[in-house]
Amino acid sequence: MGIFNWINERVDIRGFSEFAFKKKVPVFYGTIWYYLGGVSLFLFAIQVMTGILLLLYYQPGAATAFESVKFIVSKVAFGWLIREVHAWSANLFIFFAFLHMFTVFFAKAYRKPREMTWFSGMILLILGMAFGFSGYLLPWNELAFFATKIGSDIAGAVPFVGDFLLRLLRAGDEVTGATLTRFYGFHVALFPAIFTVVLGIHLVLVQVQGMSIPPELERIPEKHRRYMPFFPNFAMRDALLWLMVLNVIALLAVFFPWELGTKADPLASAPAGIRPEWYFMFMFQTLKLIPGHIFFIEGELFGLLLFTFGTIFWFLVPLLDRKAGKGQRSRFWTIIGVLLIVYMIMMTLWGYLV
Amino acid sequence: MKHSSVALLILVIAAVAYTDIPLTSDACINCHRLLDEELEPGEQILKNVFKDIHLQVGLSCADCHGGNPDAYDDEDEAMWDDPTFRGEIARMDQPEMCGSCHSDPQYMRQYSATVKTDQIDQYWTSQHGISLRNGIDKVAICTDCHGVHGIYPVKDPRSQVYPLNVPSTCAQCHNDAQYMGEFNLPTDQFYLYRTSVHGKALLDRQSLSAPACNDCHGNHGALPPDVVHIADICGTCHVNNNRLFQKSHLKNIFLKRGFGQCEACHGNHGIKKPSDEYLNWEHGAVCVQCHKSAGNPKELADLFYHTIDSLKHQIILAKELVSQAEQKGMEISDLYFPLEESQKVLIQTRTSIHSFNKDLLLETVKDGFKATDEAIQGASAALIEFDQRRKWLFIFSLIITFLIVVVYFKIKDFDRMQRNKNQ
Structure with missing residues (x-):
């Protein structure tokens, strides 16, 4: 306690520790959902640590990126492990972040007064996907090169600003070494900076407002509700799950490594089987299925507008679902959520299996 | 004369209605198209004439056959009375007739700066040319290989002498036992070549880097390669094999004994893809053909x-x-x-x-x-x-x-x- 007291005499940190010990977590059938945010945070922390280690050897640029990643995985001690853990934890982060978002959605935890927590969480999810898109190109291999080409082509189809967006992403008309440098900048500087700020807001809001419980549990009188202390009971459970996830990551890193593939060749024709990361697959498959023209709109543009407005709509759910805001059941939104999950899973499977 | 002119005019008008060959400013074509109508398809001379490289570059029938292509209404004036008229070219005269243009560098340069003009000179050194000079007109002349009244450039896949078509062009005569009978030459070359590594590469895989008959035997100056030069011919493509063989102690032994260098181990027309088993003394080594004992x-x-x-x-x-x-x-x-x-x-x-x-x-x-x-x-x-x-x-x-x-x-x-x- 000596160090604690030493610091506390100078900066009052007792308030934080008292807060942590007083914080309670509701115990009910959905308590397990509360762990998903923590796992996402844990995976993000792994991302930051492994990302910093990769930075020590990674060299952006069309002539050096692929070679430096190859050097990392073949020559640097434990370089392969760092890269594999980085790649796998990135994918698991997106997976758990989606899961977290949907459990929050079905528990109606976005309702007043937690609208801002939802907004910040949605921004973090979108940023997470942007991290994935920008990081995918960094090894500068063939698959990533063409997937980025297709991905940025789609951005170019946006009306009015499409051309600007395309050039903003590519740093020119084509995917080149300049695009790689730009994506590198986004991935290691711009996105982490924004992410850290939004994540800070998100965490502060969660701590200040406490854990949300579903509307039906709110009707139960306070004295009949069950709680457990956040520290150490809930925190230890968090740690238990983190250890399990860490074990799974190590297993995946050894037995299912991410292939480096062949170096990108801008002059080569696109190989067969180009597809985006799995979390973009439902969108990619939808765009593939949309006909060339729908009424007077181009198919690709139609799909793009659909996803843009769909995301905005999803972002604004706390403002649109008025029933949940009043503590009433809002079955309509639950049905929409179920339909969206079914749609995403079906389209993703279609994209991979058909 | 007048009747023949009227008849000719009627024939020309009828031609417009009954043939699919267009009318041209060339009187030869305008009349011969009608004659073609009466011939069997194999005998028709104008069937492919418009695709002929010579017509494409502006030459006419008269450039080979003589006559007056401007005499539209008078057969005599077009042919028989015209002093330049040569009619059908005798086989014996054909090389020189083709050579009158193709051996003239000044003339040929207008069509291509890199065109060769030594074909006829080479031809007279070939077995075909020597035999023709000796009065044997059954041997190949220009039109037998290149075609007639429908000659395509050599690089055109429709040409009879396009690399993929060369084996079947040579085989027209060399695969015909009856035709070749009097020359005392074998006629199984095409069959052997067809099953050889070269034949499969050229004809099955259509690889133009594989040799056809002319790549080993020459084309205009075609001669069977003699024993001394076989390795040079094979060495055109198999450079390193030839280089090593030329330096080897076996070269002179092969020459002394009259062995056909590469051919002695690999064969000729029916040459198969070499195998490492060629060295397996117990099973199939080619060495044992000469080296009967071990050691x-x-x-x-x-x-x-x-x-x-x-x-x-x-x-x-x-x-x-x-x-x-x-x-x-x-x-x-x-x-x-x-x-x-x-x-x-x-x-x-x-x-x-x-x-x-x-x-x-x-x-x-x-x-x-x-x-x-x-x-x-x-x-x-x-x-x-x-x-x-x-x-x-x-x-x-x-x-x-x-x-x-x-x-x-x-x-x-x-x-x-x-x-x-x-x-």
């Missing part, structure tokens, strides 16, 4: 055979290990270089056989074994590292599992304490 030749053949066999096995082993390491997700792309190098050395080692020199063989194969060793060691190291990764993963998992159990019991403790506190 030094057998020792050399055995050395070549077993050295190549060892290298092949090393390459197979290296590929297998590299593939295993790759399937386990190890980064082994650097090992593709020694694998490629070993494959290259295997080819070089096979080529070194043509030197019949033990030292050269051992010097050449050395790099191959070095490359396979590098690939095998690299792949083995990757596989060992993969096993180590699994071992470390197991230890890591054990530690984590232990921690999980500790945390689990700690949680139980905390929960128990919490319950006691609540009570």
Whole structure:
């Protein structure tokens, strides 16, 4: 306690520790959902640590990126492990972040007064996907090169600003070494900076407002509700799950490594089987299925507008679902959520299996 | 005269209605199109004439056959009364007739700056040309190979002398036992060639780098290659094999005994893809055709055979290990270089056989074994590292599992304490 007291005499940190010990977590059938945010945070922390280690050897640029990643995985001690853990934890982060978002959605935890927590969480999810898109190109291999080409082509189809967006992403008309440098900048500087700020807001809001419980549990009188202390009971459970996830990551890193593939060749024709990361697959498959023209709109543009407005709509759910805001059941939104999950899973499977 | 003019005019008008050959400003074509109507398809002369390279560049019938192509309404004026009219060209006269343009560099240069003009000179040195000079007109003349009244440029795939069509063009005569009977020449060349490594490459895979008849025998100056020059001909493509053979001690022995150099071991028209079994003294070695007894030749053949066999096995082993390491997700792309190098050395080692020199063989194969060793060691190291990764993963998992159990019991403790506190 000596160090604690030493610091506390100078900066009052007792308030934080008292807060942590007083914080309670509701115990009910959905308590397990509360762990998903923590796992996402844990995976993000792994991302930051492994990302910093990769930075020590990674060299952006069309002539050096692929070679430096190859050097990392073949020559640097434990370089392969760092890269594999980085790649796998990135994918698991997106997976758990989606899961977290949907459990929050079905528990109606976005309702007043937690609208801002939802907004910040949605921004973090979108940023997470942007991290994935920008990081995918960094090894500068063939698959990533063409997937980025297709991905940025789609951005170019946006009306009015499409051309600007395309050039903003590519740093020119084509995917080149300049695009790689730009994506590198986004991935290691711009996105982490924004992410850290939004994540800070998100965490502060969660701590200040406490854990949300579903509307039906709110009707139960306070004295009949069950709680457990956040520290150490809930925190230890968090740690238990983190250890399990860490074990799974190590297993995946050894037995299912991410292939480096062949170096990108801008002059080569696109190989067969180009597809985006799995979390973009439902969108990619939808765009593939949309006909060339729908009424007077181009198919690709139609799909793009659909996803843009769909995301905005999803972002604004706390403002649109008025029933949940009043503590009433809002079955309509639950049905929409179920339909969206079914749609995403079906389209993703279609994209991979058909 | 007047009647014939009217008749000719009627024929021309009728031609417009009944033939699909367009009217031209050339009187020869306008009349002969009608004559074609009465001929069997195989005998028609104007069927492909508009596709003919000569017509395409602005020449007319009269440039070969003479006559007056402007005499539209008078047959006599067009042909019989015209002093330049030559009619059908006799076979004996045809080379010189073609040569009147094709041997004139000044004239031919207007069509191509790099056009050759020595075809007719070469022709007269060929067996075809010599026989023609001797009055034998059954031998090939220009039109037999290039066609007539529908001649395509050599680079046009429709041409009879386009590389893919050369074997069947030569076979028109050389595959006909009755036609070739009086020349006392074999007629199985096309059959043999068709089943040979060259024939399969050219005719089945349509690889234009494979030789057709003319690539070995020459075209305009076609002559059967003599024993002394066979290696030079094969060496046009198989450069290294020829270079080594020319330096070998067997070259002079082959010449003295009249062996056809490359042909002595590999054959000619029916040449098959060479196999390492050509060196297997017990089964199918070509050496035993001459070397009836064992001894030094057998020792050399055995050395070549077993050295190549060892290298092949090393390459197979290296590929297998590299593939295993790759399937386990190890980064082994650097090992593709020694694998490629070993494959290259295997080819070089096979080529070194043509030197019949033990030292050269051992010097050449050395790099191959070095490359396979590098690939095998690299792949083995990757596989060992993969096993180590699994071992470390197991230890890591054990530690984590232990921690999980500790945390689990700690949680139980905390929960128990919490319950006691609540009570």
